[in-house]
Amino acid sequence: PAGSPTPGTPATGGGAPPHNYEFSAGVPPGMDRVVPEHLVRSSSFLENEVFNIYHSETEMMRYLRRLEGKDLALNESMIALGSCTMKLNAASEMMPVTWPEVGSIHPFAPEEQTGGYRLMLKTLEKWLAEITQFAAVSLQPNAGSQGEYAGLLAIRRYHQERNDPERDVCLIPLSAHGTNPASAVMAGFRVVPIECDEEGNIDVEALQAKCEEHSEHLGALMVTYPSTHGVFEETILTVCEIIHSHGGQVYMDGANMNAQVGLCSPGGIGADVCHLNLHKTFCIPHGGGGPGVGPIGVASHLVEYLPGHAVLGDEEGTVSASPWGSASINVISWMYIRMMGAAGLVAATKVALLNANYIAHRLKNYFPVLYTGAKGRVAHECIIDLRPLQKESGITVEDVAKRLIDYGFHAPTMSWPVAGTLMIEPTESESKEELDRFCEAMVSIHGEIQKVISGDWDSENNALRRAPHTAEMVSSDEWNRPYSRELAAFPVSRLRDHKFWPAVGRIDNVHGDRNLVCTCEGMEAYLED
Structure with a gap:
């Protein structure tokens, strides 16, 4: 059929696959062309080497594992993104998605075939x-x-x-x-x-x-x-x-x-x-x-x-x-509710509230909690204010977010809904031990900021402003920074047992801000003069 690989001829796209296949434009006798001539693609495709260098399941498996290692995901540490509710997605809840009875049914399959x-x-x-x-x-x-x-x-x-x-x-x-x-x-x-x-x-x-x-x-x-x-x-x-x-x-x-x-x-x-x-x-x-x-x-x-x-x-x-x-993935929520039951769902909500208030209580003497209710409590997330510290030290909320990566944590939601703040939502999925590790990281970062304020650390060339630190940076022969490699990569002792290494250092956010792909106006745009 048209589009099938023909062995023994040079490739027309995607570099040079080892078997020298090409996608033939020929049509077998007696068959009409499925794709009109003017729609047949003539440009090269799949040209990146990644599409041509892995030729076994073993190689592909290792490639995918390396990709996974570049991402600080929930299987590494908590992701306390405020307003995002990055809770556990249990394997038992997601398992039915792989069943053909769920994942292989067409949205418009006949009603008599989709009763269940x-x-x-x-x-x-x-x-x-x-x-x-x-x-x-x-x-x-x-x-x-x-x-x-x-x-x-x-x-x-x-x-x-x-x-x-x-x-x-x-x-x-x-x-x-x-x-x-x-x-x-x-x-x-x-x-x-x-x-x-x-x-x-x-x-x-x-x-x-x-x-x-x-x-x-x-x-x-x-x-x-x-x-x-x-x-x-x-x-x-x-x-x-x-x-x-x-x-x-x-x-x-x-x-x-x-x-x-x-x-x-x-x-x-x-x-x-x-x-x-x-x-x-x-x-x-x-x-x-x-x-x-x-x-x-x-x-x-x-x-x-x-x-x-x-x-x-x-x-x-x-x-x-x-x-x-998105019908097939609804089974995940079905499984969650069915397995949790009424009592489990209530307990989850209570723990989500408890975890957020625990973090707010532990951090309030270091970073002011911006909003609380009448009794001094928060709901399921809290906003900590870094603006007073920035005014004293010049260290920004972005610096803190980047430094958290060195401690092995994905940063919370940054500068939303209030600029210069972090919004933290731990969800009910995290243990007290994980909450303590996060709070200890934040307290340690507060101590680092104090060193900038006191003048012990340079206001620019310090571990906060130059975070995060990659393995390549700290293992390089050249190290022109006034703080040690150990402080850069292992600011707390627990990281010696397990360390997440970021794939890249700090990127140019200003370039990104000046080359926007898409914007969504905030509520301020609707204010009347």
Whole structure:
């Protein structure tokens, strides 16, 4: 057939494979060309040597292991990325994805062939509805951002069906993630920002004023709970009541649902719609940009506005090419919920809250915790403020993030939602021993910063500003730094038992900032003059 390898002739692309195969452009007699002539590729492809130098499973296995070793992943240490919920993705939860009954079914396979699959999806929807206290759930959205879009579309269609198409104002706190205003605009809303108070909470007086100003056009409020600042906003019930009193709907961003499961719920709080991140709270892995599932749950009056699909007999509000989005990976969340049970899910939430508060308590005397609730506690994550230390020492939050790599840790979320801070979310997956190792690393880094402040260390040529340190750097014949190689690579004694070596030193972030690939405007862009 066309495109099959022909032995004994030079390769047309990809360098020079050892067997000198080529992809023939010839077509056997009696067969029409499958690909039209003008679409046949003539340029070279697979030219990088990596596609041609590994010729056995042994070599490929070792190559893949070397690649893995370049990545500081969860199998190395905790990844405390705030707002990302990088929890354990247990092998037992992911095992069914490899079963042909799950991974080999086409999204449009006949209904009579997918009875068990549909039952699994229906059961998962039921469980998620119970957890969120909503009337129904749709698994169609492929990501949290797509869940936002689907949920806002449901609200928009609800207002239109009630002859209120003019309700097109969406109120969004300034602390919100950039996807919130982007989703609102895509769904046809006008974005109106809401100020936050000094504690990072929604300014209720400002919210009330905006609601009164836009009362006849108020369509929705987007709110994250716990807040993006890592606290349970005590005014959340009041906020929902204010929106409803002006005819609007409450959209809750479920990015921080890991702090709610079993203790409270979006539906119980008063939200009308909420998206979930199954790739956060419910254990689907999401490193490297995917895969994701962002189902939405809705109150009873919005059930008819959930995403439809031709396969389901209703094409209104479709947001994904297939009726259940990334259907095969939903089995991971099914397994997680089924194995944890109600008591296990509640326990997980409590430990997630406990771990975050433990870190906040251990670090507060070294790095101020920026936001806390009325009782001095945080939710499932905490934001530590490095700006006072930067003012004294010149050491930036980026320097601390890079130095953490030398200690064997992936940096927490940096400079979001507040510039000059680190947002730390340990999740329930980490042991006290791992939390202590992280806190000890941060305390040690605080001590290093103090040496810069005191003048013991040079303000530029020091272990923080020049972090991270690769094996190549510390083993080089040339070492022109005033601190020792030992301090660079082994700042604490535990690293002698096991050391993660970064593959590269510090990169040129300024170059990256000046050569942007994609940008997403923050809430500040929507402020009125």
